[in-house]
Amino acid sequence: MTDKTNTPISVVGLGLMGTALARAFLKAGHPTTVWNRTAAKADALVAEGARLAPTIGDALGGVTIVCLTDYSAVRELLGDAGLDGATLVNLTSGDSAQARETAAWAEKHGARYLDGAIMAIPSSIGTDEAVILLSGPRPDFDLGALGTVSHLGEDPGLASLYDVAGLTMMWSVLNAWLQGTAMLKTAGVDAATYAPFARQIAAGVADWLPGYAEQIDKGSFPAEVSALETDARAMAHMVEESEALGVNAELPKLIKAMADRAIAAGHGGEQYPVLIREFERPGS
Ligand SMILES: NC(=O)c1ccc[n+]([C@@H]2O[C@H](COP(=O)([O-])OP(=O)(O)OC[C@H]3O[C@@H](n4cnc5c(N)ncnc54)[C@H](OP(=O)(O)O)[C@@H]3O)[C@@H](O)[C@H]2O)c1
Known part of the structure; x- marks a missing residue:
C-alpha cells in the first residue's frame, strides 16, 4: 500500500459528485489532477490547488477516478484516450453487466x-x-480520503450489485414506514x-438478519419463532x-401475495426467510 496521501490522483468528470471527490482528495493532501x-468547472478546484490536465490523455497518469453521467459517456470519452498502463476506478453509477463489460473492455x-x-x-x-x-x-492504493471504502471482491460487477441491494433495502424500509405512517395519520x-x-422496529428486525441469513445459506428454515402461515394471518389484518382505512393497500397486498405463494408451494410450516425462494425467481 502506498502512502495514504501521496498517491497522485486524477478525477475525470467534475459534475456535482466528481467535484466533491476531487475536493476530498485535495483536502487529504493527494496531488490531484482534474x-x-x-x-x-475545474476553475474552483484549480484555485484550491488542483492541476488542470490539458487533455484527457494527460489525466491518465496516476490513479484515475472516473465519475461521469453513465457508462456510455465513460466509453465514449475514454475510447480514444490511450488506456494502456492506466489505472481506472470508475465510480459512475450503472448496473453489474455494464461494470463487467467495461472491465473487460478496459483490460x-x-x-x-x-x-x-x-x-x-x-x-x-470525505x-x-x-x-x-x-x-x-x-x-494497492488508498482512497480513504473519500470516506468508508470497502473492496468487495474480484468480480467487477459486485459494487453495482451491492449498490442496488442497498437501495432496495433503503426504499423498502422507507416504504414500510410510510405505509404505517399513512395508517396512523387516519387516527x-x-x-x-x-x-x-x-x-x-426497524432496528429490532435488523438484529434478526444474521440468524435468518444462516437459515438461507443452509437452505433450512425450521420455524423457531413463528411459521409463515401464522405470519400470513397477520398480513391479512394489514391488508x-x-x-x-382508505389508505393505499398495494404494499400490504404484495407482501401477503408473496407469502401466499410460498404457502401454496408447501412452505407454510417454515420460517419467514423461506420466502427467499420467491425472491430468487421472476415474479408473476
Ligand atoms: N450526485 C449524487 O448525489 C450522486 C450520488 C451517488 C452517485 N452519483 C453518480 O455519480 C455520477 C455523476 O453524478 P453527478 O451528480 O456528478 O452528475 P452531473 O453533475 O450531472 O455531472 C455529470 C458529469 O459527466 C460529464 N459527462 C457527461 N457526459 C459526458 C461525455 N459524453 N463526455 C465527457 N463528459 C461527460 C459532465 O461533463 P460536463 O460538465 O462537461 O457536462 C459532468 O462532469 C453519476 O453516475 C451518478 O449516478 C451521484
Missing part, C-alpha cells in the same frame, strides 16, 4: 480497472458516512410521533386494515 469536458485496452459505486451525496464525501464500494482487482397520529416507534 479534467472535465466543460473545462470551466483489453491495457488498463487496470476497478469498478465502484458511491452510496453517498456530494456533501458527505466523511465516514460516505460509503464507497469497490470491486475488481484488489487496489390523528403524526409522523413524528410514530417515527421513534418505527425506528425501534384489511389498509382497505378499511
Whole structure:
C-alpha cells in the first residue's frame, strides 16, 4: 500500500459528485489532477490547488477516478484516450453487466480497472458516512480520503450489485414506514410521533438478519419463532386494515401475495426467510 496521501490522483468528470471527490482528495493532501469536458468547472478546484490536465490523455497518469453521467459517456470519452498502463476506478453509477463489460473492455485496452459505486451525496464525501464500494482487482492504493471504502471482491460487477441491494433495502424500509405512517395519520397520529416507534422496529428486525441469513445459506428454515402461515394471518389484518382505512393497500397486498405463494408451494410450516425462494425467481 502506498502512502495514504501521496498517491497522485486524477478525477475525470467534475459534475456535482466528481467535484466533491476531487475536493476530498485535495483536502487529504493527494496531488490531484482534474479534467472535465466543460473545462470551466475545474476553475474552483484549480484555485484550491488542483492541476488542470490539458487533455484527457494527460489525466491518465496516476490513479484515475472516473465519475461521469453513465457508462456510455465513460466509453465514449475514454475510447480514444490511450488506456494502456492506466489505472481506472470508475465510480459512475450503472448496473453489474455494464461494470463487467467495461472491465473487460478496459483490460483489453491495457488498463487496470476497478469498478465502484458511491452510496453517498456530494456533501458527505470525505466523511465516514460516505460509503464507497469497490470491486475488481484488489487496489494497492488508498482512497480513504473519500470516506468508508470497502473492496468487495474480484468480480467487477459486485459494487453495482451491492449498490442496488442497498437501495432496495433503503426504499423498502422507507416504504414500510410510510405505509404505517399513512395508517396512523387516519387516527390523528403524526409522523413524528410514530417515527421513534418505527425506528425501534426497524432496528429490532435488523438484529434478526444474521440468524435468518444462516437459515438461507443452509437452505433450512425450521420455524423457531413463528411459521409463515401464522405470519400470513397477520398480513391479512394489514391488508384489511389498509382497505378499511382508505389508505393505499398495494404494499400490504404484495407482501401477503408473496407469502401466499410460498404457502401454496408447501412452505407454510417454515420460517419467514423461506420466502427467499420467491425472491430468487421472476415474479408473476
Ligand atoms: N450526485 C449524487 O448525489 C450522486 C450520488 C451517488 C452517485 N452519483 C453518480 O455519480 C455520477 C455523476 O453524478 P453527478 O451528480 O456528478 O452528475 P452531473 O453533475 O450531472 O455531472 C455529470 C458529469 O459527466 C460529464 N459527462 C457527461 N457526459 C459526458 C461525455 N459524453 N463526455 C465527457 N463528459 C461527460 C459532465 O461533463 P460536463 O460538465 O462537461 O457536462 C459532468 O462532469 C453519476 O453516475 C451518478 O449516478 C451521484
